[in-house]
Amino acid sequence: MTDYAIGDIQGCYDELRTVLDTVSFSPSRDCLWVAGDLINRGPSSLDTLRFIEQLGESAKVVLGNHDLHFLAVAIGGHRLRKKDTLADILEAPDHQRLLAWLRQQHLCLHDQKRNLVMSHAGIPHIWSVAQAMALAGEVEAVIRGNDAESYFTHMYGNEPDCWSDELEGTDRWRVITNYLTRMRFVSDAGALELTSKEGVETAPEGYAPWFEFPRDDDVRVVFGHWAALDGNTGQDRFVGLDTGCVWGGALTLMNLDTGEKLRCDC
Template sequence: MTDFAIGDIQGCYDRLRAVLDKVGFSPSRDCLWVAGDLINRGPSSLETLRYLESLGSATRVVLGNHDLHLLAVALGGHPPRKKDTLAEILDAPDHHRLIDWLRRQSLCVHDPDRRLFMAHAGLPHIWSVDQATSLARELEAVIQGSDAEEYFTHMYGNEPACWDDRLTGMLRWRSITNYFTRMRFIAGDGTLELDTKESVGAAPGGYSPWFQFPRREEITVLFGHWAALEGKTGSERFIGLDTGCVWGGALTIMNLDSGERIHCDC
């Protein structure tokens, strides 16, 4: 059995199948860790979602901002955006089953034996692994529960910009969401800067990439979300898997046993 981790697929189904064939992935034997943004912007979001759902226990999926956006359109009454490629999912005869499956996915995956942690946008230095995992489970319960409609109706927004343990209700849920699925640049006190999407050199004054802050815990963090990095963080402890497939870059898959990264040009 081999565990593989893959970056943002974003509906690029053909490239997904091509890179899985390249590494000889078999769902009867292997497991695929998916770093979020399964769908949207690419040409085959419905096929991608159906395929990943069909893998069952052979996947460990975390939700990305595009995945949550689909749920917000389906459950929170938000209109699709101009560049979305979600209509084929929303119009599909099996869309209720697919939406339900997506709601049941995680915000983070932690493998303590291998000291691996995966979340779509990463792991802020202000949270320990245990705290991050606890907060993820808290928000997952909201997404899967009776408060889901309220959550998805009011999910969007940049405030509060800084985590506070005393936050409650929607402000708390939105803050957790933004750290797990939208974070790139962050200040020393944990304040997020959510407007800048360029690479490391574009850091606004007083902010740095989240992975440049030291961590006490020995943990390797897998993440997607930040295509402008082209997978380069300068550290083997922080592994960027989003190499911009949907933007004409590459789809990257990593063998978690050997550390080898394999790319499929897009």
């Protein structure tokens, strides 16, 4: 059995099947960890979602901002955006099953044996792994429960921009979501800067990439979300897997035990 992790697929179904075929991936034997943004912007969001859902227990999935955007359209009353490629899912006869499955997925996963954490955008230095898992669990429960409509209605926004234990309700849920699915640059105090999306050299004054701040642990963090990095963080313990497939880059698959990476050009 081999566990693989894959970066942002974003509806690039053909590339997904190509890279999995290259390693002879078998759901009866192997497991696929998906670092979020399964869907949107690419040409085959429906096929991608169906394929990963049908992997069953052979897939471990964290939600990305594009996955949450789909849920916000389906549940929170938001409209599709001009560049979205989600209409095929909303119009599919099995969309309710796919929607229910997506709501059951995680925002953060922790593999204690591997000393590994995976979330779509990473975890900020101001949170321990235990805290990140607990806060992710809070929002996961909301997404799965009766407050889901309220959550998705109020999910968007850049405020509050910094974590506080005193936060409650939609403000609390929003900032947790932003750390786990939208974070790139943060301040030493942990404040989020969510408007800058390019490489590390474009950090606004007073901010730096979240993975450049020291942590009190040695956990390995696997994440996606930041295509401009092309997977390069400068540190072995922080593993970026978003290599911009949907933008003409590559789709990256990594063996979680050996660290070996395989790229499929897009």
